Amino acid sequence: QVQLVESGGGLVQAGGSLRLSCAASGLTIRSYAMGWFRQAPGKEREFVTTITWSGTVTYYADSVKGRFTTSRDGAENTVYLQMNSLKPEDTAVYYCAISFTGASRNWRSYDYWGQGTQVTVSS
DSSP: OOEEEEEOOEEEETTOOEEEEEEEESSOGGGSEEEEEEEOTTSOOEEEEEEOTTSSOEEEOTTTTTTEEEEEETTTTEEEEEEOSOOGGGOEEEEEEEESSOOOSOGGGOOEEOOOEEEEEEO
């Protein structure tokens, strides 16, 4: 059974940093693209970043480019999202997901999702 578990969310002041982790079980993620999405109350799910199976190519939403960095550790079967210079508009539940069909900005391309972790940025 495939499971993705996010951790590392919390409350941080504007300008601060957080590092989210997404640990996978039930499969080896090194062969698949991984993505991060977020959803704020009353808003649609939003693409944040995706990383290819090799880890050599990443894509970011314009709103987080230059502030967020995604990476993956095959040995740990984990994907990370380093978030710096956080802003109040980054407040959302953050989800990681795995895609069997390749890196994509479209949430519909992802096959399994974690339960999400709350990130709250205070002004």
